[in-house]
Amino acid sequence: MTKTVCIVGAGPSGLVAAKSLLHDVPRGTFEVTIVDSQPRLGGLWPSQRDDNGGLIHPLMVANQSKHTVQFSDLAWPEDAPELPQAWQVGQYLDRYYKAYCLAAELCLETRVERTEKTRSGSWRVWTRSKDGTLGERPFDYLLVASGYFGKPAVPGSDVIPEHPEVPVIHSSKYRNLKDMLGGGKPKGGKILVVGGQMSGVEIAGTIATHLSSVTNSPGTSPIANPEKYSVHHIIQKPVWVMPMFLSPKASSPAPPFLPLDLASYNLSNRPHPLTNTQGHITEESAIRTSSLYETALGTDQSIYSPALAFTHKDHANPQFIAVSDNYNEFVRSGLITVTQGKLDKLSGHEAIISPTGGKVDDIVAVVLATGFKASDSISFLPQEELETLSLSPDDLNNTVALAFHGTYHPCISNLGFVGFYRSQYWGVMEMQARFVTTLWNAGGSGSVALAQALKQALDKDKSIQRTIALRDDPRASQFPMGDYAWLMQEFATALEMERVDHLGAMPALPPAGNEMNILTPARYPSKRLNEFQQPEFTKSLKQTEATVWAGVSSGKFVAKAVFRSLLGEWKLERKLTSKLPSHPSGHFSGTARFLLREGTRDGREAEFDKIVQEGGDIGMEYLYIEEGDFEADSGFTFRATRRYIWRYNENKDELSVWFAKTDDQKRADYLFHKVEFTVPKDDNEKSWKATAGHMCIKDYYDVKYDFRFKAVNLVDWNLAYTVNGPQKDYTIDGTYTR
Structure with a gap:
């Protein structure tokens, strides 16, 4: 029946x-x-x-x-x-x-x-x-x-007033900056994110990505003065923030990469029959799990911020994890500020944090990542x-x-x-x-x-x-x-x-x-x-x-891992050696910033339009800004700057570098080169190497990269190229470090 x-x-x-x-x-x-x-x-x-x-x-x-x-x-x-x-x-x-x-x-x-x-x-x-x-x-x-x-779980009226002076939304309702802020405030301010687990980390990283994008993209911003906004994230304790791709060989300086679940759900790494690792967590189990996470990430997170770092006491507590490609680097760069504590009360444009009684002022919006x-x-x-x-x-x-x-x-x-x-x-x-x-x-x-x-x-x-x-x-x-x-x-x-x-x-x-x-x-x-x-x-x-x-075995996803890890600011030291007097030899010292933004159409109009028509993902890119001082061997010194656009194409798993237009330096002009990674011959390789080439009129640029990882993070990297042509004969060797 x-x-x-x-x-x-x-x-x-x-x-x-x-x-x-x-x-x-x-x-x-x-x-x-x-x-x-x-x-x-x-x-x-x-x-x-x-x-x-x-x-x-x-x-x-x-x-x-x-x-x-x-x-x-x-x-x-x-x-x-x-x-x-x-x-x-x-x-x-x-x-x-x-x-x-x-x-x-x-x-x-x-x-x-x-x-x-x-x-x-x-x-x-x-x-x-x-x-x-x-x-x-x-x-x-x-x-x-x-x-x-x-139903969204939100704090009561003793914490969030019934009629707050700033927009207050649950994280599930956030879609974009304009809907949350309107046109924005001329003076900018802090977007307060409350909640330190999965959704809190994800939404803080998302909002920071949107701020970075509207600040560094060409054209008119949907909000006024986006560069004057920042994210302030309140967490009760540090959580491990993992990127979307991890390495099954995290100890290698040239690690391969896989989607984090495939790297994590390798049953060969666990004794059988399996025992439950969740529920009540003993101190011994917490320390063991914390060690695994630290190995996977390559750091106790102190390199990003003291507020994210795991202390001896934190290692012994139950370990929580979140996933975001950009959160940690936005914290390191300062676009996201992290405070440990609990939101005690929102009053006007100010938040009081317990148990310290500290205050966060100049709040223009609140996003509650407080679960359901x-x-x-x-x-x-x-x-x-x-x-x-x-x-x-x-x-x-x-x-x-x-x-x-x-x-x-x-x-x-x-x-x-x-x-x-x-x-x-x-x-x-x-x-x-x-x-x-x-x-x-x-x-x-x-x-x-x-x-x-x-x-x-x-x-x-x-x-x-x-x-x-x-x-x-x-x-x-x-x-x-x-x-x-x-x-x-x-x-x-x-x-x-x-x-x-x-x-x-x-x-x-x-x-x-x-x-x-x-x-x-x-x-x-x-x-x-x-x-x-x-x-x-x-x-x-x-x-x-x-x-x-x-x-x-073939290096897929390395381009993705490199692209993700470039976010933020690097110290750049570069040596230029020229054989011709028209291009002086010397040394450049300065910074290189990789500023994240949504992918733009410039320089790849046909490909871009095709992706849009097919409902595909344009992906992200960086506005690269290099600034510093060049000191020629002759002693002459001048301020130098250059800009590029770095792009990652997920469908092709391809990293490329584009020239910026001279008249609008936020826009891409034309392709400089595509980065071709070389698969290491064995486990003795100390870095991921890549090559590229570019013919500029009659001058050929022979480009070489050297990317050194510690687990999922780039520790430092080199970019060197030799330029040969009728009127050029020089080499450039640059080292980028955090």
């Missing part, structure tokens, strides 16, 4: 739940209805570049790669970027819905207002459509996939069921206490949860959906029809007790539910699923020389793969393996 299921939420967790109910058991076992209040599916993820109505900026770059932000049986298109933007994730979900969920009834612009359990134990669900029509329907099962992002109250996502559940779930509305991490890693409660057999936890790992969502489907198909947690492996897993499960204990635990981890790899293992064991091997050999890394063993959702394919799913799962595995090999 077919059982009816109401899924609340049409985001990734709702869609993968529908797929599992429709495809992982015999057809007709479940009849599925998906209800969502939005006019589109995708949940947090918009599917259009200009869709600004949701909680995520459509151009936000995902902080996990496409190899993790996917389900096991739908591969990304071959031309998809390694790190997709939010709108591209939305389009992936639209494809997923069309591939697997068309048999479900989809009710968009329909809000679930309340639910109740009937005497027979089934559910009655009341919904209200966009036009106000109230509907009521019975269902055998109710599945909550409404997510953790129910997940309790609003389940407000439609009856009070009795909420009490059974041990609802704790103000606990942002452990809102309800659920069994088997956030999937169900044994006292409410026909209520399930998918994706209701603070983490973004799609593989876990898929496993949760499979678990709930398997449990309901067997008749519930007390059914005699349960497979032995599943019964044993349920018998030893302590998820409810662990969740409640963590609510008052001062040593609770950032993601208390459990770490990604361990959760995948636990679900796979309970469901008797095998993690498939990589399709071919993988790169072997020191010190043990073990082959990489990368965890992705595609490593756990469905037991019931059909003719459509099989090639998709295989394609996903091939994409991941190709990315790993390209990064480890």
